[in-house]
Amino acid sequence: METLAQFSRANGIGFRLLSDEGSVAMTRLGLIDADIESHHGRYGIAASDRDRGLPYPGTFVLDESGLVVSKHFEESYRDRASGSFLLSQVGGESGDSAYVAEARDQGVVIRSSVGEPVYRPMQKSVVRVELDIADGFHIYVEPVPDGYIPLSVEVSDAEGLVSFPATYPAGQPFEVEGLAEVFSVIEGRVEVTVPFKISGTQHESDGRKREPPLEDDTIVLTLTVGYQVCSDRECFPPARRKLSIPLVEMPLIR
Amino acid sequence: MNFDLIGPAVGSEFPDLVLPDQNGELVDIASREAGRGAIVVFYRSADW
Numbered sequence: 001m002e003t004l005a006q007f008s009r010a011n012g013i014g015f016r017l018l019s020d021e022g023s024v025a026m027t028r029l030g031l032i033d034a035d036i037e038s039h040h041g042r043y044g045i046a047a048s049d050r051d052r053g054l055p056y057p058g059t060f061v062l063d064e065s066g067l068v069v070s071k072h073f074e075e076s077y078r079d080r081a082s083g084s085f086l087l088s089q090v091g092g093e094s095g096d097s098a099y100v101a102e103a104r105d106q107g108v109v110i111r112s113s114v115g116e117p118v119y120r121p122m123q124k125s126v127v128r129v130e131l132d133i134a135d136g137f138h139i140y141v142e143p144v145p146d147g148y149i150p151l152s153v154e155v156s157d158a159e160g161l162v163s164f165p166a167t168y169p170a171g172q173p174f175e176v177e178g179l180a181e182v183f184s185v186i187e188g189r190v191e192v193t194v195p196f197k198i199s200g201t202q203h204e205s206d207g208r209k210r211e212p213p214l215e216d217d218t219i220v221l222t223l224t225v226g227y228q229v230c231s232d233r234e235c236f237p238p239a240r241r242k243l244s245i246p247l248v249e250m251p252l253i254r
Numbered sequence: 255m256n257f258d259l260i261g262p263a264v265g266s267e268f269p270d271l272v273l274p275d276q277n278g279e280l281v282d283i284a285s286r287e288a289g290r291g292a293i294v295v296f297y298r299s300a301d302w
Binding site: 004005007016017019020025028029030031056057058060061062063065066068069070071073 | 257260261262263264265266267268269271273274275276277281283284285289290291292293294295296297
């Protein structure tokens with residue numbers, strides 16, 4: 001318990017840390033990785049005695065009555081969900097997310113944000129892109145007829161970056177008088193989320209700090225937002241806007 | 255590796271488990287009494 005108290009203070013943790021002496025609860029839950037030798041081996045790491053009786057790292061989301069709503073498990077201890085990612089999964093508020101990039105033109109304001117302007121190696125996090133579309137205008141989303149531009153959000157290919165498929169808002173059916181096609185459009189304020197993780201540049205694959213450290217421990221997440229804004233009668237030309245979010249690398253907590 | 259098979263399934267009841275926190279206070283993980291749900295994260299260790 002003293003270990004947990006120290007760890008909690010050292011890392012500024014605001015939630016409760018529980019101790020499972022002898023892995024009793026984790027064994028009952030069936031979370032122990034019984035094959036840690038081969039799982040570690042895949043990453044070129046030898047398992048030692050202290051690794052036995054350890055759980056698969058993962059997360060359960062429980063509702064008010066204690067039912068399991070969702071769970072997230074990864075094989076490697078390094079692949080973790082960040083707090084903001086978990087909250088995005090349960091539809092919670094992202095908290096004090098700092099808006100760090102903004103672009104406005106053609107009847108739309110685009111803001112992108114992350115929960116915290118930092119990343120930990122391999123931690124799964126999420127970037128949010130909010131579009132604020134002016135009254136009387138809309139943006140197409142998939143599926144679109146040939147020749148029309150649907151909303152798209154791409155995360156650039158920074159070193160060590162892995163991005164996952166974006167979640168787009170559902171469109172409303174929209175018909176234009178005189179045209180046979182039915183379009184799918186969004187209006188007002190909508191949000192796109194893109195999960196991502198970064199393997200990190202300051203740490204070796206086994207989590208040790210790189211020696212000597214690189215001078216620059218910042219990675220820039222570049223988002224490219226593609227879209228076409230239209231009113232009932234006319235459209236602006238298709239647009240592509242880039243927004244950059246600098247993220248500072250923090251140490252991996254194992 | 256099928257992670258759906260690890261631990262209680264989605265839709266099932268999380269077992270009643272009570273563990274001490276960092277201050278020695280006992281915590282009912284599923285916090286049914288509090289009735290506000292929970293996010294339960296399993297970490298390997300705070301002691302390396």
